[in-house]
Amino acid sequence: MAAAASTSLVFLINLWVTVWVNVELSKVTNTMHSTILTLHRSHCQDVERINAWAHFAINAVSAVLLSANNYCM
Numbered sequence: 001m002a003a004a005a006s007t008s009l010v011f012l013i014n015l016w017v018t019v020w021v022n023v024e025l026s027k028v029t030n031t032m033h034s035t036i037l038t039l040h041r042s043h044c045q046d047v048e049r050i051n052a053w054a055h056f057a058i059n060a061v062s063a064v065l066l067s068a069n070n071y072c073m
Helices: 002-028 044-072
Strands: none
Touching: 002 044
16 A cells, blocks of 8 residues: 555656646746756756755655565565
């Protein structure tokens, strides 16, 4: 049961991020041809820190999905 809950949580996180990015992208441009979106502008050090935390979050979600998969196998 916990594996199904973990997998569902990962799906909901992915869905939320996808919707959020699409909403932010539609604010920037009215056409669907442009797919370039600037999420944050700041000093390089700040962007590097945000990048590191984003990758940490992606790895954490991937680890949850992997452990749920291993539990079911």
